Amino acid sequence: MKKKPFFAHLYVQVLIGIAIGAAIGLIWPQIGSQPWMKAIGDAFVNLLKMMIAVLIFCTVTTGIGHMSAAKQVGRVGLKAIVYFEVVSSLALAIGLIVGNLVHPGAGLNLHGDAAAVAKYTAAGAHETISDFLLKLIPTTFLSGLAEGNILQVLVVAILTGFALMRLGDRAAGIRKLVDEGSRVIFDIVNMIMRAAPIGAGAAMAFTLGKYGPSVLGNLLALIATFYATAAIFVLVVLGVIAALAGFSILRLIVFIKDELLIILGTSSSESALASLMEKMERLGCSRQVVGLVIPTGYSFNLDGTNIY
Template identity: 40%
Template structure:
């Protein structure tokens, strides 16, 4: 008798959602007793936020310090381009979620009306001066203990800048320790995700038992909102950028087709990276530009992910019944803009960043468990947009530098060479 194939994490989560929905629908009173199982999952997620953000952000900045000095002008142009494009992605996500309001009508068991009112009053009382003071920690240990993400980011950036000015063995030793810490946290995230089906199933059961089956309509609306917003982003941002940079659209579309399909089907940008680097060189982008812009873009130019984070964070506030003013939402966007840098290599990076942002603004993490149930469907789209955005960035930078030549014969970049350029293990096929 053939052995049954073990279900993937996605299949296990989907099965847990079905079971949780049935339990919440058929046994609404009993389902409320499952809340501790969901809380355990959310607490484990919160516990890995600070070390992951610190390690990856410092490596992302200090680890590229020498490269940025060598490439000079290209580095400055790339960073400016990345920040402009990702900021536009944030605003499109913010506009989409405020138009469709997918979270309105969800009643999270972990957030009551009084809590929502208190959180709203606290956010409204935060002045510009108070916000600036809040960003700077008196103790980074306290900031990490309280998961104050903005304070962690501020201190991490200062630490990275200081480390980038250190030369020789001390710098290599510190980066080595942080790379080890990041690797351990990646593995720990994988262990936490093994518990995800139980935590998510319990969260769905509690929410359905508390709110009814209508919550499933809200999740479907969230997915459709994301896909529509990504299409709008492509038409209003990426397409005009390509036209202004005189990118040969047909050749570019053919070049990114294969890596985009890999990214969409595997939900892994890393799996598609070697093929994407080959495709961009074949299109006429010099290797030195591909080697710098592509890996840097994986830290600073995650268009699809930043759009998703804007949408998901406001969805959480809507689901909690908390009204955020435009100023408060913009403050959240600033936080997301900072915290989304440097964590592209983290499994379920968006989950970590979303959890940290919600914790910073006092929003209930129960929304994370709900969103994670359908995260795979959204991850396929945002990963594809991340990849296409980074491919376009390499062509734009090459055109900006006057070095784009679509007729130039290209040297192939093998997977081993791509892994060496990034300083990461060679991506394995899905």
Template identity: 35%
Template sequence: MSHTETANPKKGIGLTTQIFIGLILGVIFGYAFPKYAVELKPVGDMFIRMIKMIVVPLVVSSLVMGIAGTGDFKKLGRLGVKSILWFELATTIALFVGLFVVNVFQPGVGVNVVASDAGSAAAAAKKTIDMTQMLVNLVPTNFVDAMVRGDMLQIIVFSTFFGVAAAAMGAKGKPVVDICISVAEIMFKFTFYVMKLAPIGVFALIAFTVGKFGLGMLLPLAKLIGSLYFALILFLALIVAGATLVLRVNFFHLIRAIKEPMLIGFSTASSEAALPLAMEKLEKFGVPKHIVTFVLPTGYTFNLDGSTLYSALAVVFIAQVYGIPFDYSQQLLMLITLMLSTKGIAAVPGASLIVIAGTLAAFGLPVEGIGIILGVDRILDMARTACNLTGNCIAAVVVARWEQELPDEVLQVAYAQSYED
């Protein structure tokens, strides 16, 4: 297919290397010339907007094409159940890893309490997440409005029903499915062109971040940053090793295959920015299109491993900062609370902040403690986003293997290609 062109780099510096160089140069430029680096924000914003305009048509066309092409609605139900089971297992492991790391390293002990933005913290505390209303909001009243707002869950619900109806129409529905196939291929080609600009976009975004916040602001909270990064790496290592042993799939090859979308997700702190490229890389790895287009967008709502882990770590961190006893029984209760409150909130602006604020209030901890971590939240968000992306790519491979749609012979080809890349 035409969209595989991105996977065959020409001679010279590969895209991954270019992105990494852009990231490093952005840090240097932001540190050396902070005044000018801050002015680069519009360049980075333009790159993010270019990626976001790809996402909706790509997800809609791919999902309709995948569902209509499958034509097996029992299979679609199985995909949903298996995806949710894996999402729940992964997020539970993420919560336990977060609690383990924050209790062992105790990053909040010894931190001077300086509420850098108590106003934002108070505003977050006033917001609540109504789970019943969230379920109601799964169903769009206006599909065009859902597309305009980029509400991925509503888009998935509509596209799923539309794909089922198109499949049920048989020959009459085939022209529409063919159009969706063409649109998906065009959007992958679109992605190929946009990704040529990725090193410039990454450079601008990182330079702005360092120029605005500086490297000095990292020092007081270096232990928190280090703890989160270590916890996320530990979580991914556990998931990758466990899935490799159980499913007989070398997930380390998968990590190699998705290194470019991981770097995009990390440097932009935007899951949407990495989604088109991640879908392409997973298909090249051998995961069927209908699984990729179902699991990945759904995972961005129900399988936010990095954000879930961070929520658990941040709540205990704030308790440590204020010297408030927060024993293991309370932490386990908090874990159960977060299992529910972190599901289905990806579309809510500042979702992690709202969840943390609500959890702090529920356990009698000072909500203004959020102000302490706001200053470094961008640095933390970069790691969370990369983990969210990686976790969802792993989920797609797990579900494909579970459905017996990723045979060993396909994997052997994928392994060879991952080294070529």
């Protein structure tokens, strides 16, 4: 098999795109800060986000639908929930400890929009557990998909998956349809991913062109502290978990380097969901587990957010 040229790898192309975008933003900020530059980056991210809801529906539905019994779903789901809770709590604790020790945001005179903040805090203060649970239920079967509400999509997908599992061979046609539908979605995502270097480069150019190195320099301590803390969390906490599971966290990072660079360039983890799922299957993870755990992790296992 002929080896691919170095520049043909997606991660190399993304790195080049980010570097070119950074150069444009720093050297020609009048170009980098143009609205059309932001539009290019946003268009790439939006194209991927467009596929997220239907992708999650298909993968979660098939993941549960192909399991042999509800007990199997329960075991996988329970393990995932326990993992999400424990690891998210560790991430939150580490973030609090580092923040209180280093105070990386001290001295930054950030004046937010008080009215906008008040709107969100007021809404959150009046929301009860029952309100939250009711929001998980869509008004129609397809409204969660239409609105891109991931939690509602998960609820519908889980119910559909259980129905397919209960019906068994009688639902073989529907199961095959959803399977083939997910393949189509993955192929569309792969086509969109070819534009990743352009999307990531445009996003980087706009960020540096609009805000400039001087403004971003004032945030350097905060940014550096966050990334250093995230690196410690990945290498220590996730490294220990990986070792207990029998694999190397560093080898995994190298394996998913394309997705990590795309997330770095676009500031959107959703842009890498589809390709991450494909790579986990290539590593040997069962499609059922991948289809159930990774999409739910995007909603319930936000370690980076907890650290921040």
